[in-house]
Amino acid sequence: MRVLLTTWGSRGDVQPLAALAVALRELGAEAVVCAPPDEEFATLLDRAGVELVPVGPTVRSVTAGAKHPTAADAVRLASDLVAEGFGTLAAAAEGCDAVLANGMMAAAGARGAADRLGIPYAYACYHVRGLTPRRTAPEASGQSEKDAADKAHWEQGRKATAMFAEALGSHRAGLGLPPVDDYIDHVYTARPWLAADPVLCPAPPERTDIDVVQTGAWILPDHRPLPPELEAFLEAGAPPVYVGFGSMATSSPADTARVAVETGRALGRRVLLARGWAGLAPIDGAEDCFVVGDVNQQALFPRVAAIVHHGGAGTTTAASLSGTPQVVVPQIGDQPSWAARVAALGIGVAHQGPTATVDSLTSALTTALDPHTRTRARGAADTMRTDGASVAARLLPEAARGAKR
Structure with missing residues (x-):
């Protein structure tokens, strides 16, 4: 079995995918990781013995530059990453049995690659704030900082998903794929994976609208001695x-x-x-x-x-x-x-x-x-548990086989 794992984000986004790739390898499966071409990410994956396919610009060039990205920069990046999904990711996914994406920045393009090739797709996040967005704004029970933060997060998420939805629709139309009725269901899915420890980040019991699969955090063992x-x-x-x-x-x-x-x-x-x-x-x-x-x-x-x-x-x-x-x-x-x-x-x-x-x-x-x-x-x-990557590695082939039935 061969699986494509992809993200576009910082080291904290990339390293868990390396952990999952190693766990899949231990089960006899092959995994390739599509991630930003930052040098430290390449070094990390090379040390884990995991194949890297570069996707998008380096994260450091976007987030740690002399000036902060503008709204126009964000729109261009979103469009570029969706295009990478139908191009770079789809090419890397040739011969794969499943695609798993982490985070909003990679999800739209990854789902596009999976649909283009007709293979199963899964979405994963590392915190409950990355789960499938609600369709309506959270009800404010008061004027607390948490209420304000939750509403601001929801509004920001709706704007971001709209930005990706436009790019995704354009690329799908260009390939003759049917339009997407609901971008959120399409990209985040109704069964998202939560790769976080239940002690530190329990799945929200109130989210009865989705079936959250909590695997535990994906931890890459590190055997390097200290300098x-x-x-x-x-x-x-x-x-x-x-x-x-x-x-x-x-x-x-x-x-x-x-x-x-x-x-x-x-x-x-x-x-x-x-x-x-x-x-x-x-x-x-x-x-x-x-x-x-x-x-x-x-x-x-x-x-x-x-x-x-x-x-x-x-x-x-x-x-x-x-x-x-x-x-x-x-x-x-x-x-x-x-x-x-x-x-x-x-x-x-x-x-x-x-x-x-x-x-x-x-x-x-x-x-x-x-x-x-x-x-x-x-x-x-x-x-706390340390077997999250192994749990996910066992689930992914089962999910792929189930989707093909």
Whole structure:
């Protein structure tokens, strides 16, 4: 069996597909991943032994450029990614038995490729906010921030789906495929997959309009040793505080690094900065700060005192599995929701707003470093599952066979 897996997004979107591809390979199936051509994604997939077919522009060129993308840029990108579905993805899917897409940015094109070839299609997301959008706006039970955020998310999603629907209709017409009556049903499906841990992100019981398949998070095992220089830093003192924002390009990397280091010093803690796309760097030559690039988080996170991060799905899952307390400083998208869940579980702190100050981060870390928070974090880690990719790998062939009957 051969399966095409596709996404267009950050490393947090790509790495779970690599995990699923590896799990499929262990079952004797073959998987190819269509993903953005960012160098680090290619390196990641190569390390996992997974074939990469580049699709679309690099994510870094779109999200971390000198200027923020405009609405017109978004429309062009949507059209281009749908076109890639009927071109690049369809070519890569030749001989495949199924197509699985993650996220809205890849879903329309992937569904187009599947329809063009007449093969089964599945849609997957890593958080409940990526599930099939409601047809009507959520009812506001009050004027809380959550109510406002839910309504804003719904409105944003409707605008985005309309943008993709127009491009999809044009390409389908060009190939003689029938028009799509309901874009949401067509692309998101009535049986979406939720690749998230039930402890961190339970499927919403109120969504009786869809049949959510929750597999658990798709985790790619990482067996890389930590660099010798990092090992030396870890061994030279008490566990440091880790600060990293992954693929997020913060508004002021210098200020972010300064706040992190000064907060660590105020609390008597060393700081481990993850360079990431923000390009975090030391503020001076003191030995209480160390900078790392791409390292094995599965090996590193259990050895730090606390984890300060942006709240991406992958980082939140890795931090939670490590049993280490966390402070989530959410930037965009579903990150505020991950932050809220971490706080609700008592395994860390949700920072208010995307920009930390020494005062706000000191307050958050003081709570995170409390022994009771660590106890809860370890307890939650013991209840989480790590077999999500294997569960999905077993389901996908069954879904493909069922669709062919």
